[in-house]
Amino acid sequence: MVNVTYPAVDIQNLSFQYPGNGEPSFTHLNLKIAKGDRFGLFGPNGAGKTTLMNLMTGLLKPSEGSIALAGVKVGRHKYRVNRLFGFIPQDFSFYQELSPAENLEFFGAWYGLSRNKIKQKTDELLNIMGLEDVRDKQVQQFSGGMKRRVNLAIGVIHNPGILFLDEPTVGVDVQTRHAIINYLIELNKSGTTLIYTSHQLSEAEDLCNQVALMDNGQVMAQGSLDDLLEEHKHHDLEELFLNLTGKHFRDDV
Numbered sequence: 223m224v225n226v227t228y229p230a231v232d233i234q235n236l237s238f239q240y241p242g243n244g245e246p247s248f249t250h251l252n253l254k255i256a257k258g259d260r261f262g263l264f265g266p267n268g269a270g271k272t273t274l275m276n277l278m279t280g281l282l283k284p285s286e287g288s289i290a291l292a293g294v295k296v297g298r299h300k301y302r303v304n305r306l307f308g309f310i311p312q313d314f315s316f317y318q319e320l321s322p323a324e325n326l327e328f329f330g331a332w333y334g335l336s337r338n339k340i341k342q343k344t345d346e347l348l349n350i351m352g353l354e355d356v357r358d359k360q361v362q363q364f365s366g367g368m369k370r371r372v373n374l375a376i377g378v379i380h381n382p383g384i385l386f387l388d389e390p391t392v393g394v395d396v397q398t399r400h401a402i403i404n405y406l407i408e409l410n411k412s413g414t415t416l417i418y419t420s421h422q423l424s425e426a427e428d429l430c431n432q433v434a435l436m437d438n439g440q441v442m443a444q445g446s447l448d449d450l451l452e453e454h455k456h457h458d459l460e461e462l463f464l465n466l467t468g469k470h471f472r473d474d475v
């Protein structure tokens with residue numbers, strides 16, 4: 223029997239346009255992300271990072287082309303695909319009036335985990351995220367950093383093989399940023415592929431083994447950090463980023 227290893231993400235000939243929006247967000251985009259990668263998607267405001275993540279997780283539907291996660295087509299096998307990945311969106315995606323423990327119980331059940339498994343994962347994740355002392359308090363009372371950690375715990379409760387994170391460290395203090403990055407590195411060591419967006423180019427060095435720089439719905443450069451800097455003859459990612467994407471502001475109007 224042939225043992226085929228599929229990429230974690232395989233995007234082929236992807237085109238997408240928001241209804242009523244003149245410019246297409248993507249035209250014939252191809253992108254492969256290998257299993258086991260810590261893949262960072264970087265780009266200026268409006269580059270298309272969130273849109274691409276929403277397409278990869280099936281929240282948006284491509285107008286052309288296909289996306290497969292671990293060989294399974296997104297949009298065609300919803301039940302199978304939804305259990306393959308976890309998604310930590312930019313906006314908080316939990317119930318503010320529930321506690322962290324209740325939120326984890328709810329989402330664990332949604333993923334079809336047994337009662338015992340939910341209890342075990344809840345204890346483990348609240349411990350890792352430093353939320354044990356507030357496990358029964360309403361999340362709406364929490365600071366932004368604590369809410370980010372609740373969001374992260376929910377996204378990984380079912381041990382996903384692929385984890386999508388849209389700006390997971392936005393608006394957090396140094397301690398929470400470190401806790402999140404260290405946890406993600408450990409998760410990756412245990413086999414989870416990470417696909418992550420950020421504006422914080424410094425995080426590429428801390429977290430990513432592969433980087434893609436996006437602008438205007440296109441991947442301008444992709445590779446390991448060292449290879450990219452070497453290939454484009456730049457000293458750091460910020461310099462390369464400005465060189466590839468320009469210095470003008472990208473305010474949406």
Ligand SMILES: Nc1ncnc2c1ncn2[C@@H]1O[C@H](COP(=O)(O)OP(=O)(O)OP(=O)(O)O)[C@@H](O)[C@H]1O
Nearest residue numbers: 240243247265266267268269270271272273274474
């Ligand atoms: N719901 C929507 N309807 C119409 N256009 C949209 C919608 N969401 C995003 N866009 C447009 O699509 C383009 C890509 O936006 P997107 O949010 O994917 O970029 P981004 O790289 O994630 O930016 P940021 O870093 O600011 O979050 C932008 O021009 C944006 O205005």
